[in-house]
Amino acid sequence: MKTIRLSPIALLLSTILVGGPISAFADETRSVITEGEIQFVADEDGELIVIPPVGPEGGGPDVELEPEIPGTTGPLSIMKAATISFGSQVISNQDQTYSMVAELQPLKETGELVPYVSFAQVQDLRGTNAGWDLKVSVSDFKSDTQNNVLSGAEITFVDSMVRYEGLNQNNAPTGHTKGLKLIPNVGSVSVMTAETGKGAGSSSIVWGNQTNLNEQFSSSNVEVVTNNAIQLSVPGSTAKDATSYEAKLTWELITTPEEDVEDGEDGGDDVDNTVVTNRNI
Secondary structure, eight states: OOOOOOOHHHHHHHHHHTTOOOTTSOOOOOOOOOOOOOOOOOOSSOBOOOOOSSOGGGTOOOBOOOOSSTTOBSSEEEEEOOOOOOOOOOOOSSOEEEEEEOEEEEBTTTOOEEEEOEEEEEEEOSSSOOOEEEEEEEOOOBOSSSSOBOTTOEEEEOOOEEEEOSSOGGGOOEEOOTTEEEOTTSOOEEEEEEOTTOOOEEEEEEESOHHHHHHHHHOTTOSSOEEEEEEEEEOTTSOOOSSOOEEEEEEEEEOSOOOOOBTTBOOSOOEEEEEEEEEEO
Protein backbone atom coordinates (compact mmCIF):
# COMPACT_ATOMS: atom_id res chain seq x y z
CA MET A 1 0.00 0.00 0.00
CA LYS A 2 1.28 3.42 -0.93
CA THR A 3 1.73 6.10 1.72
CA ILE A 4 0.55 9.60 0.68
CA ARG A 5 2.62 12.43 2.13
CA LEU A 6 0.91 15.78 2.26
CA SER A 7 2.90 18.97 1.92
CA PRO A 8 2.59 21.62 4.69
CA ILE A 9 0.35 23.77 2.45
CA ALA A 10 -1.93 20.87 1.66
CA LEU A 11 -2.12 19.99 5.34
CA LEU A 12 -3.13 23.57 6.17
CA LEU A 13 -5.81 23.59 3.49
CA SER A 14 -7.21 20.29 4.70
CA THR A 15 -7.45 21.69 8.23
CA ILE A 16 -9.44 24.66 6.95
CA LEU A 17 -11.81 22.46 4.98
CA VAL A 18 -12.66 20.30 7.97
CA GLY A 19 -13.17 23.36 10.20
CA GLY A 20 -10.23 22.87 12.52
CA PRO A 21 -8.87 25.75 14.68
CA ILE A 22 -6.21 28.03 13.26
CA SER A 23 -4.19 29.80 15.90
CA ALA A 24 -2.12 31.66 13.31
CA PHE A 25 -5.08 33.88 12.27
CA ALA A 26 -6.46 36.67 14.58
CA ASP A 27 -10.16 37.22 15.20
CA GLU A 28 -11.92 40.10 13.45
CA THR A 29 -11.16 43.58 14.95
CA ARG A 30 -14.03 46.01 14.94
CA SER A 31 -12.94 48.43 17.71
CA VAL A 32 -9.55 49.97 18.54
CA ILE A 33 -8.56 52.41 21.31
CA THR A 34 -5.56 54.70 20.94
CA GLU A 35 -4.37 57.62 23.07
CA GLY A 36 -4.15 61.39 22.58
CA GLU A 37 -2.28 63.87 24.75
CA ILE A 38 -1.72 67.60 25.30
CA GLN A 39 0.41 69.28 27.93
CA PHE A 40 -0.19 72.77 29.32
CA VAL A 41 2.45 75.02 30.89
CA ALA A 42 2.16 78.41 32.57
CA ASP A 43 3.16 81.38 30.39
CA GLU A 44 5.21 83.82 32.45
CA ASP A 45 5.56 86.43 29.70
CA GLY A 46 2.32 86.27 27.71
CA GLU A 47 0.50 89.62 27.60
CA LEU A 48 -3.05 89.42 28.94
CA ILE A 49 -6.27 91.15 27.90
CA VAL A 50 -9.19 92.26 30.07
CA ILE A 51 -12.32 90.14 29.65
CA PRO A 52 -15.52 92.26 29.89
CA PRO A 53 -17.57 91.06 32.89
CA VAL A 54 -20.77 92.32 31.24
CA GLY A 55 -20.72 91.75 27.48
CA PRO A 56 -23.25 92.75 24.83
CA GLU A 57 -25.09 89.45 25.34
CA GLY A 58 -25.71 90.49 28.95
CA GLY A 59 -27.02 93.96 28.16
CA GLY A 60 -23.68 95.69 28.36
CA PRO A 61 -22.18 97.98 25.72
CA ASP A 62 -19.44 96.58 23.48
CA VAL A 63 -16.53 98.41 25.09
CA GLU A 64 -12.75 98.36 24.76
CA LEU A 65 -11.21 97.63 28.17
CA GLU A 66 -7.53 98.29 28.83
CA PRO A 67 -5.51 96.64 31.62
CA GLU A 68 -5.04 98.79 34.70
CA ILE A 69 -1.30 98.57 34.02
CA PRO A 70 -0.56 98.31 30.27
CA GLY A 71 1.52 95.31 29.28
CA THR A 72 0.43 93.17 32.22
CA THR A 73 1.53 89.56 31.76
CA GLY A 74 0.64 86.22 33.37
CA PRO A 75 0.38 83.86 34.94
CA LEU A 76 -1.27 85.59 37.98
CA SER A 77 -2.20 89.25 37.75
CA ILE A 78 -4.65 92.00 38.65
CA MET A 79 -6.02 93.04 35.28
CA LYS A 80 -8.43 95.74 36.39
CA ALA A 81 -9.25 97.73 39.52
CA ALA A 82 -12.21 100.01 40.17
CA THR A 83 -11.84 103.73 39.52
CA ILE A 84 -13.74 105.42 42.34
CA SER A 85 -14.77 109.08 42.08
CA PHE A 86 -17.63 110.72 43.94
CA GLY A 87 -17.83 113.82 41.79
CA SER A 88 -18.50 117.37 42.90
CA GLN A 89 -20.67 117.81 46.02
CA VAL A 90 -22.08 120.75 47.97
CA ILE A 91 -20.51 121.33 51.40
CA SER A 92 -22.92 120.19 54.11
CA ASN A 93 -22.96 120.17 57.92
CA GLN A 94 -25.23 117.10 57.86
CA ASP A 95 -24.13 113.48 57.56
CA GLN A 96 -24.07 112.64 53.86
CA THR A 97 -23.74 109.54 51.70
CA TYR A 98 -22.63 109.92 48.11
CA SER A 99 -22.86 107.33 45.33
CA MET A 100 -19.87 107.09 43.04
CA VAL A 101 -19.94 108.55 39.56
CA ALA A 102 -20.24 105.71 37.06
CA GLU A 103 -17.02 104.81 35.29
CA LEU A 104 -16.87 105.50 31.57
CA GLN A 105 -15.42 103.13 28.97
CA PRO A 106 -14.96 103.64 25.20
CA LEU A 107 -17.10 101.79 22.68
CA LYS A 108 -15.08 99.57 20.36
CA GLU A 109 -16.57 100.93 17.15
CA THR A 110 -16.76 104.67 17.80
CA GLY A 111 -14.68 105.41 20.91
CA GLU A 112 -17.67 107.17 22.52
CA LEU A 113 -17.49 107.04 26.31
CA VAL A 114 -20.42 105.26 27.95
CA PRO A 115 -21.14 104.29 31.58
CA TYR A 116 -19.97 100.84 32.59
CA VAL A 117 -20.02 98.80 35.79
CA SER A 118 -17.02 99.07 38.09
CA PHE A 119 -15.03 95.89 38.62
CA ALA A 120 -11.74 94.35 39.67
CA GLN A 121 -10.45 91.40 37.67
CA VAL A 122 -7.93 88.66 38.49
CA GLN A 123 -6.54 86.26 35.91
CA ASP A 124 -4.97 83.05 37.21
CA LEU A 125 -3.26 81.01 34.49
CA ARG A 126 -0.78 79.21 36.74
CA GLY A 127 -2.50 75.85 36.42
CA THR A 128 -1.85 75.01 40.08
CA ASN A 129 -5.30 75.68 41.59
CA ALA A 130 -3.47 77.16 44.57
CA GLY A 131 -6.02 79.94 45.22
CA TRP A 132 -5.56 83.65 45.88
CA ASP A 133 -7.03 86.62 47.74
CA LEU A 134 -7.71 90.09 46.28
CA LYS A 135 -7.58 92.87 48.87
CA VAL A 136 -7.90 96.64 48.85
CA SER A 137 -6.98 99.38 51.30
CA VAL A 138 -7.42 103.15 51.19
CA SER A 139 -5.47 106.10 52.55
CA ASP A 140 -6.99 109.25 54.01
CA PHE A 141 -8.78 111.61 51.64
CA LYS A 142 -6.44 114.60 51.71
CA SER A 143 -6.07 118.10 50.28
CA ASP A 144 -3.37 120.78 50.51
CA THR A 145 -5.67 123.22 52.35
CA GLN A 146 -6.22 124.04 56.04
CA ASN A 147 -8.65 121.19 56.78
CA ASN A 148 -6.55 118.76 54.81
CA VAL A 149 -8.02 115.43 55.98
CA LEU A 150 -11.60 114.33 55.39
CA SER A 151 -11.96 112.85 58.87
CA GLY A 152 -14.48 110.04 59.36
CA ALA A 153 -14.95 109.33 55.66
CA GLU A 154 -15.71 105.67 54.83
CA ILE A 155 -16.20 103.82 51.56
CA THR A 156 -18.89 101.13 51.48
CA PHE A 157 -19.11 98.36 48.91
CA VAL A 158 -22.88 98.12 49.11
CA ASP A 159 -23.38 95.08 46.92
CA SER A 160 -21.50 93.06 44.33
CA MET A 161 -21.54 89.97 42.16
CA VAL A 162 -18.81 87.61 40.99
CA ARG A 163 -18.47 86.93 37.27
CA TYR A 164 -16.40 83.81 36.62
CA GLU A 165 -15.42 83.08 33.02
CA GLY A 166 -15.37 79.30 33.30
CA LEU A 167 -17.62 76.40 32.31
CA ASN A 168 -17.42 74.85 35.78
CA GLN A 169 -19.01 77.45 38.06
CA ASN A 170 -18.01 75.37 41.08
CA ASN A 171 -14.52 76.81 40.54
CA ALA A 172 -15.73 80.39 41.00
CA PRO A 173 -14.20 82.49 43.79
CA THR A 174 -16.25 84.11 46.56
CA GLY A 175 -17.13 87.81 46.68
CA HIS A 176 -17.32 90.01 49.75
CA THR A 177 -20.38 90.30 51.95
CA LYS A 178 -22.87 93.14 51.42
CA GLY A 179 -22.03 96.44 53.08
CA LEU A 180 -18.27 95.88 53.29
CA LYS A 181 -16.59 98.93 54.88
CA LEU A 182 -13.29 100.34 53.65
CA ILE A 183 -11.90 102.68 56.30
CA PRO A 184 -8.86 104.87 55.60
CA ASN A 185 -5.60 103.70 57.21
CA VAL A 186 -7.20 100.70 58.97
CA GLY A 187 -5.72 97.96 56.81
CA SER A 188 -6.95 96.04 53.81
CA VAL A 189 -10.18 94.12 53.26
CA SER A 190 -10.79 91.13 50.99
CA VAL A 191 -13.14 91.79 48.09
CA MET A 192 -12.75 88.45 46.24
CA THR A 193 -11.23 85.21 47.49
CA ALA A 194 -10.43 81.94 45.76
CA GLU A 195 -9.72 79.15 48.21
CA THR A 196 -7.49 76.26 47.22
CA GLY A 197 -8.94 74.48 44.19
CA LYS A 198 -10.80 77.54 42.88
CA GLY A 199 -10.22 80.73 40.90
CA ALA A 200 -8.41 79.35 37.84
CA GLY A 201 -8.99 81.48 34.75
CA SER A 202 -10.58 84.94 34.77
CA SER A 203 -12.63 86.21 37.72
CA SER A 204 -14.24 89.61 38.26
CA ILE A 205 -15.88 91.19 41.28
CA VAL A 206 -18.48 93.56 39.81
CA TRP A 207 -20.11 96.60 41.42
CA GLY A 208 -23.18 98.05 39.79
CA ASN A 209 -26.17 97.18 37.64
CA GLN A 210 -25.47 97.72 33.94
CA THR A 211 -29.16 97.91 33.05
CA ASN A 212 -29.64 100.75 35.54
CA LEU A 213 -26.60 102.60 34.19
CA ASN A 214 -27.94 102.23 30.64
CA GLU A 215 -31.32 103.65 31.68
CA GLN A 216 -29.74 106.66 33.39
CA PHE A 217 -27.52 107.32 30.37
CA SER A 218 -30.49 107.29 27.99
CA SER A 219 -32.58 109.61 30.19
CA SER A 220 -32.55 113.31 29.40
CA ASN A 221 -33.30 114.05 33.07
CA VAL A 222 -30.03 112.58 34.37
CA GLU A 223 -26.97 114.82 34.15
CA VAL A 224 -24.52 112.55 35.98
CA VAL A 225 -24.84 108.76 35.86
CA THR A 226 -24.18 107.31 39.33
CA ASN A 227 -23.40 103.82 40.57
CA ASN A 228 -24.95 103.22 43.99
CA ALA A 229 -23.07 99.95 44.54
CA ILE A 230 -20.12 101.94 45.92
CA GLN A 231 -20.76 104.83 48.30
CA LEU A 232 -18.84 107.31 50.44
CA SER A 233 -20.17 108.49 53.80
CA VAL A 234 -18.90 111.75 55.28
CA PRO A 235 -19.90 113.06 58.75
CA GLY A 236 -21.54 116.45 58.86
CA SER A 237 -19.17 117.44 61.68
CA THR A 238 -16.13 117.03 59.44
CA ALA A 239 -14.71 120.39 58.33
CA LYS A 240 -14.57 120.54 54.54
CA ASP A 241 -12.70 123.08 52.44
CA ALA A 242 -13.84 124.05 48.97
CA THR A 243 -11.30 121.88 47.20
CA SER A 244 -10.70 118.36 45.94
CA TYR A 245 -9.76 115.63 48.44
CA GLU A 246 -7.82 112.68 47.05
CA ALA A 247 -7.00 109.22 48.37
CA LYS A 248 -4.94 106.26 47.18
CA LEU A 249 -6.50 102.83 46.88
CA THR A 250 -4.05 99.93 46.95
CA TRP A 251 -5.17 96.63 45.43
CA GLU A 252 -3.11 93.57 46.39
CA LEU A 253 -3.20 89.99 45.17
CA ILE A 254 -2.20 87.59 47.93
CA THR A 255 -1.13 84.05 47.09
CA THR A 256 -0.30 82.44 50.44
CA PRO A 257 -2.76 81.70 53.26
CA GLU A 258 -3.28 84.68 55.50
CA GLU A 259 -1.44 84.54 58.80
CA ASP A 260 -2.77 85.92 62.06
CA VAL A 261 -3.58 89.60 61.65
CA GLU A 262 -2.84 91.97 64.50
CA ASP A 263 -3.48 95.67 64.83
CA GLY A 264 -4.98 95.85 61.35
CA GLU A 265 -1.78 94.72 59.59
CA ASP A 266 -1.28 91.66 57.42
CA GLY A 267 1.36 89.22 58.50
CA GLY A 268 3.39 86.85 56.38
CA ASP A 269 1.45 87.26 53.14
CA ASP A 270 3.14 87.00 49.77
CA VAL A 271 2.04 89.86 47.52
CA ASP A 272 2.21 88.82 43.87
CA ASN A 273 0.74 91.89 42.23
CA THR A 274 -0.10 95.37 43.51
CA VAL A 275 -2.05 98.15 41.83
CA VAL A 276 -2.26 101.64 43.33
CA THR A 277 -4.93 104.01 42.09
CA ASN A 278 -5.50 107.67 42.94
CA ARG A 279 -9.11 108.62 43.52
CA ASN A 280 -10.84 111.76 44.70
CA ILE A 281 -14.17 113.11 45.91
